[in-house]
Amino acid sequence: MTPGPTPVAPETLLAMAEPIIHHRSPQFSAILAEVEEGLKFVFQTKNDVLILVASGTGAMEGAVTNFLSAGDKALVVRGGKFGERWGAICEAYGVKALALDVEWGKSIRPEVIETALKNEKGIKAVYIQAHETSTGAKYPVEAIGNIVHQYPETIFVVDAISALGVYDLKTDDWHVDIMVSGSQKALMLPPGLAFASVSDKAWGLQKVATLPRYYFDFAKERKSLAKNSGAYTSAVSLIVGLQQVLKQIKAMGLEAIFARNKRLSEATKAGVKALGLKLYAEESPSEALTAILAPAGINGQDVVKVMREKYGVTIAGGQDQAKGKIFRISHMGYVNEFDVIVALSALELGLKDLGYAIELGAGVKAAEEVFSQ
Ligand SMILES: *Cc1c(COP(=O)(O)O)cnc(C)c1O
Numbered sequence: 001m002t003p004g005p006t007p008v009a010p011e012t013l014l015a016m017a018e019p020i021i022h023h024r025s026p027q028f029s030a031i032l033a034e035v036e037e038g039l040k041f042v043f044q045t046k047n048d049v050l051i052l053v054a055s056g057t058g059a060m061e062g063a064v065t066n067f068l069s070a071g072d073k074a075l076v077v078r079g080g081k082f083g084e085r086w087g088a089i090c091e092a093y094g095v096k097a098l099a100l101d102v103e104w105g106k107s108i109r110p111e112v113i114e115t116a117l118k119n120e121k122g123i124k125a126v127y128i129q130a131h132e133t134s135t136g137a138k139y140p141v142e143a144i145g146n147i148v149h150q151y152p153e154t155i156f157v158v159d160a161i162s163a164l165g166v167y168d169l170k171t172d173d174w175h176v177d178i179m180v181s182g183s184q185k186a187l188m189l190p191p192g193l194a195f196a197s198v199s200d201k202a203w204g205l206q207k208v209a210t211l212p213r214y215y216f217d218f219a220k221e222r223k224s225l226a227k228n229s230g231a232y233t234s235a236v237s238l239i240v241g242l243q244q245v246l247k248q249i250k251a252m253g254l255e256a257i258f259a260r261n262k263r264l265s266e267a268t269k270a271g272v273k274a275l276g277l278k279l280y281a282e283e284s285p286s287e288a289l290t291a292i293l294a295p296a297g298i299n300g301q302d303v304v305k306v307m308r309e310k311y312g313v314t315i316a317g318g319q320d321q322a323k324g325k326i327f328r329i330s331h332m333g334y335v336n337e338f339d340v341i342v343a344l345s346a347l348e349l350g351l352k353d354l355g356y357a358i359e360l361g362a363g364v365k366a367a368e369e370v371f372s373q
Contacts, residue, residue: 038246056182062216130163136291
């Protein structure tokens with residue numbers, strides 16, 4: 001129950017256990033072509049979705065190096081660990097990252113982006129998360145997309161590494177120029193694949209961008225993809241697993257998957273609130289995970305530890321400044337109602353062990369009430 005890596009379905013594991021076919025064979029090209037169509041469906045885009053052999057951060061790095069030049073200015077929303085990562089990548093390559101700092105646990109107001117774009121001329125890119133996985137706060141992607149769309153020289157880049165496949169993200173309709181994702185979150189695969197959809201507007205910027213790049217060369221990947229191939233050796237088994245996952249996603253439909261995630265999220269949030277706990281991102285919580293403030297006198301890391309070691313449920317702690325202050329329960333991907341019930345039950349027992357006064361069963365009851373509706 002952590003925000004990545006998430007559980008992998010048995011069908012996917014079996015598909016990935018098949019003998020490895022060659023990455024330049026017609027058999028593999030046919031699979032890649034099918035996977036590419038499936039990715040466009042999940043990304044809700046007509047644009048190419050590049051497939052990289054990397055963790056999600058590889059696609060984040062490529063979303064900077066392929067589109068900007070040294071000295072360019074970019075807006076970066078920094079409301080947690082992953083927003084900070086956008087800033088760090090920009091700085092590593094000599095891009096001037098203009099940080100819009102958001103208090104951890106809070107969301108960004110679209111007007112802040114609008115004002116920044118108005119006041120500072122020549123911003124080439126706006127980098128945000130769909131939600132900050134480190135805090136659980138969801139950002140208003142659609143509203144920001146509509147704002148950035150009015151600036152023909154500025155691209156809008158969204159890190160949806162743990163958001164794609166959880167809730168609605170309309171890449172094309174919401175004017176997201178580059179949507180980045182990864183395999184090990186809601187796409188229910190092991191770690192190792194990163195994805196990036198790229199709009200025509202972004203390809204226009206790519207033509208004049210001069211930052212150094214080699215492995216994450218998006219133009220090269222695009223050229224190979226047109227021939228149903230990767231620029232280098234594809235992660236064959238992961239792509240075969242992805243083919244299986246995409247089949248299931250298509251069969252279920254995006255709407256049904258989003259509704260399912262919403263229910264799991266609502267039940268988890270109702271459960272922790274019934275235990276007297278507070279959400280870290282109270283005003284705009286993401287449906288992918290639930291970030292919870294550790295009760296007074298209890299260290300969030302101890303909650304993680306007791307749940308894992310005594311009750312066999314793996315959740316995530318806080319990172320950096322939130323370490324010890326919070327703990328996070330993820331419910332995206334291959335997770336069902338009873339995983340949520342088990343997690344809440346382990347949480348109740350763990351909190352009791354740590355000396356927190358609770359009524360056993362109150363969290364489970366609240367979650368079951370959501371599920372019975
Ligand atoms: C998990 C995550 C990442 C990190 O991706 P890696 O696959 O570890 O490189 C980046 N951004 C967000 C929002 C994430 O949830």
